[in-house]
Amino acid sequence: MLNLVYHPDELLRKESEPVKNIDGSIAGLAREMVEAMREEHGIGLAAVQVGRLTRIFVTEVGGDDARIFINPEITATSDSQNTIEEGCLSIPGIYSDVKRSDACTVSAWDEQGRPFTLEADGMLARVIMHELDHLNGVLFFDHLRAGRRRRLLDRYEKARQKDA
Ligand code: NI
Secondary structure (H helix, E strand, C coil), X not given: CCCXXXXXXXXXXXXXXXXXXCCHHHHHHHHHHHHHHHHCCCCEEEHXXXXXXXXXXXXXXXXXXXXXXXXXXXXXXCCCEEEEEECCXXXXXXXXXXXXXXXXXXXXXXXXXXXXXXEEEHHHHHHHHHHHHHHCXXXXXXXXXXXXXXXXXXXXXXXXXXXX
């Protein structure tokens, strides 16, 4: 079982490296990530969250199959935006409304090395943008205004100290 990495681990701030060769070990990692995401009741998980600085994320949004994205790139985002509450398996217990584009186009490779392009909207688009951020060392609270971010992180730190 893969172990999750939690904020404020510095690893979460690092940029992930592209996959050079989609081989059996990469496919295995991607499948293990799907298992870990399900175990944690998440709807998305990036490789950095299990300690691997590799450009892979997985999603499983309600009503959709599990999807694997290797070397993903968002090639277009809609001008129209919406506000949805986000959380993150690496920052347990805190949630906040975040404004993002409400649709995006993503190109990636699957675990068998086949390229694909997907036009996503709704919750799937939201998760894809959140997970792609992880590959660039960005966390969802980075999208918030400073005051709101500080309050959220104060709450997170207090809860962590209580649990420690
Ligand atoms: Ni996250």
